[in-house]
């Protein structure tokens with residue numbers, strides 16, 4: 466097996482399909498035996514990515530040890546599980562391409578920091594950008610940022626995963642690529658709220674734009690480059706995720722905007738809405754860095770059930786007037 470994928474959710478399965486489309490034998494590790502069985506027997510991940518016929522070059526397993534012989538690993542667990550899953554593998558020397566979007570609760574660490582601690586000998590790359598899994602798995606065109614410190618290693622990984630309809634753009638800014646993907650999830654919840662409460666398209670555009678200002682302030686404070694945040698992994702993904710109920714984060718926000726209870730919405734989920742986990746740790750990390758993120762704060766209050774939609778909207782609209790620049 467040449468490429469291994471850790472995580473049999475929608476995105477891991479879609480990325481396995483991308484890898485297999487290039488003729489790579491691909492091993493997909495999934496936690497759920499029913500996913501392993503469905504992929505191997507029916508060539509479909511009917512649990513997390515129904516309706517997509519999967520390549521015969523994909524084999525699924527529920528044994529992490531089977532990944533030992535892979536030449537590169539795509540890591541696609543939900544962010545809060547990445548440390549434990551990577552620590553459960555033997556020491557790895559193959560490149561790890563991190564495809565999850567989030568900030569670790571408790572430590573406020575980004576996934577490349579978490580992965581480095583769990584697997585210190587592995588070269589780490591971050592793959593992030595505007596990519597709904599079902600579109601990528603269906604072979605529709607998409608472009609992503611592939612961030613890695615070593616340019617030669619990056620070129621090798623890019624060559625390995627690029628496909629005619631899947632285009633990686635290289636960067637060496639892992640922090641920027643990760644902060645873009647993590648923060649946009651929280652902002653997508655805010656845009657879903659706007660939709661659910663019927664606040665209009667002008668308000669949604671304002672949230673995208675002012676949210677991008679928050680992302681940029683926080684990113685710069687953590688060492689990201691502005692050009693990365695304005696690229697595929699930041700602004701590109703923000704625009705995608707803030708515009709469609711195909712986004713689980715947007716859909717969660719829409720439910721909140723319609724007046725549903727946050728706890729009930731979250732308890733009901735089989736799939737992951739990363740923004741719900743990222744929001745509180747992001748708010749704390751921003752406060753620690755002295756960065757204002759009022760939209761992120763509003764999402765936190767809604768998720769915690771500590772304020773109504775109307776109250777957080779009034780709060781945002783009554784902030785002191787200020788210059789637009791950062």
Ligand SMILES: NC(=O)c1ccc[n+]([C@@H]2O[C@H](COP(=O)([O-])OP(=O)(O)OC[C@H]3O[C@@H](n4cnc5c(N)ncnc54)[C@H](O)[C@@H]3O)[C@@H](O)[C@H]2O)c1
Pocket residue numbers: 472473474475476477478495496497513541542543544546550564565566567596597598599735736737738739
């Ligand atoms: N779905 C997308 O379109 C998409 C696109 C780009 C990035 N991502 C990112 O990929 C990551 C995975 O999302 P997804 O959409 O593939 O997942 P998903 O919502 O389709 O499925 C949930 C996943 O969580 C896993 N899981 C649940 N409990 C777990 C545990 N205790 N330990 C380990 N794994 C556990 C399940 O096995 C499953 O793989 C997220 O960080 C997400 O932001 C998703």
Ligand SMILES: O=P(O)(O)OC[C@H](O)CO
Pocket residue numbers: 566594595596597598650653702705706711712713714715737738739
């Ligand atoms: O469904 P979401 O909100 O997790 O978004 C999926 C991807 O991150 C979009 O790029």
